[in-house]
Amino acid sequence: MAKPSHREKILTEGLRVVHERGFAGASVRDIVQAAGVPQGSFTNHFASKEAFGLEILEIYHARGRAVAQATLLNDALPPLKRLEEWVDTVILRMVEHGMRKGCLIGNLTAETSEHSEPIRMRLVEMFSEATRAIAYCLRAAVQAGELPASLDCDEMAGFIFSSLQGANLMAKAQRSSVPLQRFRNILFTAVLR
Amino acid sequence: MAKPSHREKILTEGLRVVHERGFAGASVRDIVQAAGVPQGSFTNHFASKEAFGLEILEIYHARGRAVAQATLLNDALPPLKRLEEWVDTVILRMVEHGMRKGCLIGNLTAETSEHSEPIRMRLVEMFSEATRAIAYCLRAAVQAGELPASLDCDEMAGFIFSSLQGANLMAKAQRSSVPLQRFRNILFTAVLR
Numbered sequence: 320m321a322k323p324s325h326r327e328k329i330l331t332e333g334l335r336v337v338h339e340r341g342f343a344g345a346s347v348r349d350i351v352q353a354a355g356v357p358q359g360s361f362t363n364h365f366a367s368k369e370a371f372g373l374e375i376l377e378i379y380h381a382r383g384r385a386v387a388q389a390t391l392l393n394d395a396l397p398p399l400k401r402l403e404e405w406v407d408t409v410i411l412r413m414v415e416h417g418m419r420k421g422c423l424i425g426n427l428t429a430e431t432s433e434h435s436e437p438i439r440m441r442l443v444e445m446f447s448e449a450t451r452a453i454a455y456c457l458r459a460a461v462q463a464g465e466l467p468a469s470l471d472c473d474e475m476a477g478f479i480f481s482s483l484q485g486a487n488l489m490a491k492a493q494r495s496s497v498p499l500q501r502f503r504n505i506l507f508t509a510v511l512r
Numbered sequence: 513m514a515k516p517s518h519r520e521k522i523l524t525e526g527l528r529v530v531h532e533r534g535f536a537g538a539s540v541r542d543i544v545q546a547a548g549v550p551q552g553s554f555t556n557h558f559a560s561k562e563a564f565g566l567e568i569l570e571i572y573h574a575r576g577r578a579v580a581q582a583t584l585l586n587d588a589l590p591p592l593k594r595l596e597e598w599v600d601t602v603i604l605r606m607v608e609h610g611m612r613k614g615c616l617i618g619n620l621t622a623e624t625s626e627h628s629e630p631i632r633m634r635l636v637e638m639f640s641e642a643t644r645a646i647a648y649c650l651r652a653a654v655q656a657g658e659l660p661a662s663l664d665c666d667e668m669a670g671f672i673f674s675s676l677q678g679a680n681l682m683a684k685a686q687r688s689s690v691p692l693q694r695f696r697n698i699l700f701t702a703v704l705r
Contacts, residue, residue, distance in 0.1 A: 341623045343536035419626055425678075428685040429622035430534045433612055442685045477682075478675075478698045481691050485618075485678025489670075492621045492635045498674050505671045510703050 326364040328354040334375040338420045342372055342431045369435050379423045380445050387452040398460035409483060410499045413490055421491035425484045450476045466511060479506065519557040521547040527568040531613045535565055535624045562628050572616045573638050580645040591653035596700065602676065603692045606683055614684035618677045643669045659704060672699065
């Protein structure tokens with residue numbers, strides 16, 4: 320197997336460091352130190368910290384997209400079961416980090432969307448893609464008779480996605496999965512009755 | 513009226529700058545420049561940037577507490593009406609900033625809770641205080657027969673607060689009040705049926 324290039328190391332370790340410390344909180348020096356590469360290789364590979372930020376965001380988002388494809392968009396499973404598996408997988412990913420990191424997409428929204436228009440616009444597209452996947456799953460649940468035909472699937476999908484982002488944020492502050500479990504319980508017992 | 517002291521100017525302008533640019537994104541230099549005071553007066557008045565961060569968080573939180581007292585905790589109004597007024601006031605405050613700033617408490621959770629244990633612990637207390645105020649209002653609604661007696665008011669209060677934080681975050685990314693209006697509509701038509 321080929322050794323990872325400096326560029327790959329910067330992306331892998333840089334994603335980790337930004338996820339832990341925030342985008343402004345992780346300096347280029349922090350990133351190259353974590354990657355174990357010379358400082359100059361950052362500027363060799365990335366036109367700006369913003370360009371680097373957009374690339375790590377794509378890597379993170381691709382993982383989320385893979386989860387959505389295995390769950391929300393997976394026509395082989397009953398629709399509400401898919402939604403449950405999606406929520407459970409998101410919760411599990413937060414638990415794996417001891418709830419300390421939160422969602423990189425949510426973090427960058429809070430911190431960076433006001434500084435970088437390209438990052439903000441990409442974040443909006445990512446929210447939109449996730450919301451569409453949830454709406455697809457909800458429409459399948461309506462068609463399967465698992466949810467009432469009167470449900471506005473697009474509106475509910477937006478509500479579910481933003482509420483999960485909020486639960487992530489609380490879980491990060493409290494370093495506890497309680498807000499995420501609460502979101503799950505109320506979603507399936509009170510919201511989607 | 514006495515002229516504001518350097519300390520007051522640093523707090524007032526510093527809160528604004530941190531709310532706009534983030535805690536790591538707003539340097540001490542940015543803060544003193546915005547306040548129009550000499551750089552040295554920051555260190556004269558604050559032991560650290562963290563100590564300053566805790567003080568602006570208290571100022572911001574006091575505004576939120578005043579809103580809760582006028583709405584959620586205001587026994588003169590019918591309970592669900594209070595909850596509606598609280599949600600509407602929070603939305604209005606976001607709209608006033610063109611949805612660009614988000615909630616300072618949510619922003620600091622995303623960005624700073626992993627860097628500063630005193631800030632993280634204070635954020636958790638603030639969430640807890642807000643959630644207790646919502647639960648107080650929900651219990652009054654149950655007693656007034658506006659909500660079913662089976663409602664777990666503490667759990668629902670936590671869900672409402674975290675879901676509103678998530679809607680704030682989406683509104684900030686999209687620079688649109690749509691996620692907040694959606695939260696409001698689904699809360700009162702689907703969640704609290």
